[in-house]
Amino acid sequence: MKQAMRVLGGVACMLATLTQAAGPLKLDTPMDAPLARAMLARWGYGATDASVAALTGQTPRAMVQRGWRAPSGVAPAVRTALDALADAPPLAERWAQYGPVRVQEARKAQDIPLVQSMARQGNAMKSATVQRRLLMMANSDNPAHEVLLAFWLNHFSVYLHKGQLPWLVDDYASRIEAAMADDRFESLLRAAFYHTAMQGYLDNINSTAPDSELGRRGRTGLNENLARELLELHTLGVGGGYQQADVEATARLISGVSAPDLGTADALADGGFALDPRRRGEGSVQVLGQTYALADGRAAMDALLHRLALHPATARHVSRKLAQRFVGDTPPAALVERMAQAYVQSGGRLSPALWVMLASPAFADSLLKQRMFRLPQDYVLATARAVCQDAPITHAEPLLNMLQAMGQAPFLRLTPDGYPQNAGEWQTALGMALRVQLAQALAQRQWRLTGPADAAQACNWDAAAAERSLGPWTAATRAAAEGLPPAQQAILLLSSPATLWR
Incomplete structure (x- = not known):
């Protein structure tokens, strides 16, 4: 005691x-070892002797820019460990071996040992998914890449244990990662929204409009979950200017999504997204004052996502979340507004907002005083x-x-x-x-x-x-x-x- x-x-x-702060960070000046170590704590998952040595002499801009432009590399020993955790058979094979249909058949046959074996395989698959992510985060030679990827996977969060998601999360994360390279929020939004992992997690699969072909047969069930979170969490944010009527209209606009058959080889082409026109309503809807024809299907959804991605409220929401991750819990409102302006003026690119943030006195003060x-x-x-x-x-x-x-x-x-x-x-x-x-x-x-x-x-x-x-x-x-x-x-x-x- x-x-x-x-x-x-x-x-x-x-x-x-704690250390007293200097002036704003000079984005194009090579870093010394103490600054490299501080940046590895903020834009990485901590420093090692080797990572400090590798980063010393690089500029802050180069470090962060590489984060979205280049993928992660790992040592051969880590690659071996990742390969050992990989789901060796293709998705379609695993789905046939111990997917939900096979489990249901085993339960119906009362084959308890087989049910237990398939449960163990499923649990091992879930654990391996998380462990692979952690190994990349812990070992990457591009730490800013892993921090940015973790940020976006958290922004577009899905839950591994729901429904078919154990089979989908790896592909979902890969598509978010690929979208990062485009440096546009809209690319990230589209990668998340159109993936069957997000569609399934937020219950939009098989959402059916009452006035659709199937809806008129009594197969109704318009689900608002994804519509609400699309507006509240992914884009505009709380207080972003939308109303309940916008949520309802968005739910109609994005209805009719069907589940992919994971037993086929190309099930997750395009994230597994597919529309069933029999579940979509007729006419048009208005979201935030703009009219969208339901008959336009995915084109109408594309138009909505584009508008949401460029909306000033989205710019503020995304900028605030970035500043909270890299500056502090309550970033200066003026900084968030400057970041949002840079985002809007660049047509929805993320790097201009990041440069505003990194060059701000608030970031330097937070970094050098270890305020996070x-x-x-x-x-x-x-x-x-x-x-x-x-x-x-x-x-x-x-x-x-x-x-x-x-x-x-x-x-x-x-x-x-x-x-x-x-x-x-x-x-x-x-x-x-x-x-x-x-x-x-x-x-x-x-x-x-x-x-x-x-x-x-x-x-x-x-x-x-x-x-x-x-x-x-x-x-x-x-x-x-x-x-x-x-x-x-x-x-x-x-x-x-x-x-x-x-």
């Missing part, structure tokens, strides 16, 4: 020792990387288990709003207790994060290496940690402001 109090006391005495609390994903990955350093992280299961306990594992947010980005949601007693547990696990080598099962664990607690990645520690931190056993030292250092904040 005395040691624990000493740890907490050491943490408390360090809160007022590390959310669970940031914290777990940054501390694991700091301990493993240049040893590739090839085992993601410990990371997945901890993030599930903390409540921020990829693809596991139940509601469509995505994981909250504000610190207050995560600064809980349970959350801090789990961070202590994480520190103990890393210090005592309880987790295998790298290497084959029969080899020595290469990820060992080293206070000096951790400081190079997460620090520098303050004099107060070093004094509080001096003489502590390694596990207690790790708890204190991994609970210091340098580690908890980024």
Whole structure:
């Protein structure tokens, strides 16, 4: 107990020792090592010796620009681990082997062992989906790419455990990732909206207008979920100027989507999107004062998405969310407005808004004073990387288990709003207790994060290496940690402001 109090006391005495800010970030000036480390904490999942060395000498603009222009690369050992987690048979084969139809047949035949076997296969598929994402986040040679991809997957959030989504999420994430390269929000919006993962998650598949051919036969059921979240979460935002009538009209406009047959080889061509005209109504609808003919089908949907993507309310909503992710919980309203103006003036491109944000005094102040609390994903990955350093992280299961306990594992947010980005949601007693547990696990080598099962664990607690990645520690931190056993030292250092904040 005395040691624990000493740890907490050491943490408390360090809160007022943060670095003073300089001027705005110079986007085209090469970074020194301290700035590279700070950018890796904000635009990556923490620093290692190798990643700091690789980034030093690059400009902030080049780092962030590469984030959406280039894909991630990983070490050969990580690629081997990813391949081992891959769903080896094609989707159609897996669907035939242990998809819902096959499960239903086994249950009807009361073949309990087969039902249990297929359940295990399905659970393994879900776990592998999340683990693959974590391995890329932990090991990418393009950290800004993974941070941006995680941001957009959270903005267009889907839940892995709903319906057919275990079979769809990998393809969904790949299409969001591909859309990033276009640097236009509309491309991301279209990739998310038209994918059967989003259509199924928000219950738009088989949504049927009452005045459609099938609707007149009594097969009614117009669902407003996707229409509402399209306006409220994905584009205009709360207070974006739409009314309930716009939600209802949008629901009619986007009705008639049918589920793809995942047993066919090209089931997810174009994200699996297909329209059944028998489910679509007649006439036209008005959304935000604009008329759309229902007979135009996908062309009408394209027109709506285009208009929403370029709407000033969407520009403000997206800019605010970006600023909350990279500047702070309550970014200056003037900064958000300048970002939104850059977005609108560029025709919906994202990079102009990002350059406004990165060049702002608010971003530099937040970055150099480490004013952003590390959310669970940031914290777990940054501390694991700091301990493993240049040893590739090839085992993601410990990371997945901890993030599930903390409540921020990829693809596991139940509601469509995505994981909250504000610190207050995560600064809980349970959350801090789990961070202590994480520190103990890393210090005592309880987790295998790298290497084959029969080899020595290469990820060992080293206070000096951790400081190079997460620090520098303050004099107060070093004094509080001096003489502590390694596990207690790790708890204190991994609970210091340098580690908890980024």
